[in-house]
Amino acid sequence: MEVKTLFDKIWDNHVVHQIENGPNVLYIDKHFIHEVTSPQAFAGLKERGIGVYRPEQTVATADHNVPTQDQHLPIKDALSRHQVDTLIKNCDEFGVELYGLGHPYQGIVHVIGPELGITQPGMTIVCGDSHTSTHGAFGNIAFGIGTSEVEQVLATQCVLQRKPKTMKIQIDGVLNKGVVSKDIILYVISKLSTSGGTGYFIEFCGSAIEGLSMEARMTICNMSIEMGARGGLIAPDDTTFNYIKDREFAPKGELWERKLAYWKTLKSDKGASFDKEIHFKAEDIEPMITYGTNPGMGIGVSETIPAVNGQSDVTLKKALEYMDLTGGSQLLGKKVDYVFIGSCTNSRIEDLRMVADLVKGKKKAEHVNAMIIPGSKQVEKQAVTEGIDKVLAEAGFELRQPGCSACLGMNEDKVPKGKYCVSTSNRNFEGRQGPGARTMLASPLTAAASAITGHVTDVREMLN
Structure with missing residues (x-):
């Protein structure tokens, strides 16, 4: 049996077609959109006279341009108001679920996906936003895409992507008092630089990572792209499964048991080879x-x-x-x-x-x-x-x-x-x-x- 990294397992499971000497056609399980990078993509669909291929796999929210006071009132800034109004119109026209201002599920796209149980292990997840890597904390491949790629996913539920290299960052030991996950990731980036992860997808592991809550893991994966990486992920475990269970859109009953059995297989195989491996000690990190x-x-x-x-x-x-x-x-x-x-x-x-x-x-x-x-x-x-x-x-x-x-x-x-x-x-x-x-x-x-x-x-x- 071939020995694989967690990243390879998920990626290979989602390749629809390999273009010779070119990118993969990668199937996308979940597509998040917001008001900033979606308008041109929807305009492209209209020009071509086509719809959203699988609207039930797309979720929209308003987050970047929204005011954080008096959200019940019309948005004062004209450009922000126009972008949010355009999102509402597009979602209505193309049948996409929208959690807009005033909706009980509205929020920052990378916060609502996990808390609603939409984000699950083993998925491919994209959004026209660089910090989509946040979702990788659940043991999935999540990455940001550009506006033309947003259109690709809306039209086909697939995206053209070259397979990145893999990197393992292992952090072992016990964190010092006052040190939290944000300190871990800032420490790692300070050591590797903002280009240290360029061309790679990073798996974070080690006892210090395993000891973190899901919210803390999201902070780590969120900033993986700040070292130039395509994204970051952490193998799912009981902490992950307990977090997802009973959330609004989490699987229920027999489907939960079936999904859970699959999720438990999602880890890098013993002896799996990474293109690069780096080790840090938790004790070396201060605020x-x-x-x-x-x-x-x-x-x-x-x-x-x-x-x-x-x-x-x-x-x-x-x-x-x-x-x-x-x-x-x-x-x-x-x-x-x-x-x-x-x-x-x-x-x-x-x-x-x-x-x-x-x-x-x-x-x-x-x-x-x-x-x-x-x-x-x-x-x-x-x-x-x-x-x-x-x-x-x-x-x-x-x-x-x-x-x-x-x-x-x-x-x-x-x-x-x-x-x-x-x-x-x-x-x-x-x-x-x-x-x-x-x-x-x-x-x-x-x-x-x-x-x-x-x-x-x-x-x-x-x-x-």
Whole structure:
């Protein structure tokens, strides 16, 4: 019997046709769409006079452009309103299920798929959004596609893809206090760089990964693409199965038993060969924070910012100038203006619980604007049920309504020019959170601690 990696098992199971010296025709089990990358795809279908081939395998939601306040009112921004209205019209016309504003299932596309039980092991999942890799936490092949490929999937339920190489990243050991999954992935990217995974699909494994909750695993897979990878996945186990069971669209009864039996086969075979293998120790990781303008520019919170070393260090020099930071200095104690806790990376109920536990009975610094954006209506509802909303309000944090929010400057939640924001999102590119905004990526714990003190803080000091 051929020995295979988990990735190979799922990929080979979905190849409809291999084009000679070309890409595979890959069958797609589930297609998520939102308002930003779908309009041109639907327009293409209309031009060709064809419909959506399998509308029941497509799920739509509005997330990128939506405001996070007064969602019951018409969207003020004309472009955002037009995009959301276009999505509504297209879904209606082509018979696609839409969880739009006001729907109890609305939320960030990569949050609602898992929480509704739509995301399941062994699937191929695509969306016109780079962070589709989030779904890989369930042991499936999930990746972002471009608008022309969105049209391909709508028209045929298949996509043309070249098979990537495979990489195994194994992290063993026990995490230190105050270190969570966001720190793990920022640490890995800081070691491998933003191009270290280019051309690969990554399987994350090892005792440190196996010990994580599903929500924490999603954070890891979410940011796998920030090291250039096509996506990331984690083999499903009892943690996965327990998470999915009884969710809205999870299999039930006899179908559940049948699916479960298959899901239990989804792991890399003993002796399976990867194109590249990398090992890390969990004990080496401390709370992380970025200092530059890409997610690979990260350091342990107690470490110093790298110094510019001669003329060849153009990227670092440019990044430090943009961030107005000095190499050789520390970020600890750096004044913070904004704290953003949200995005498809860190907006799940577990993230909100983590923050609430830390800030309970404390007050944020007066000068800090602290925004918390739940990833979905379901997360928002759960936060209210558990009283998390009250804990956050008492600490001076503003709990808003679901959406992508200040992760990217596509809606009203922007960080002003020159202001520093400790953010739980996934990207710190120049202008990502608004023109001239200065973003420092960190975990929900580090972000919450920094909101309380008003400056970049080592959360371990609060946990002592």
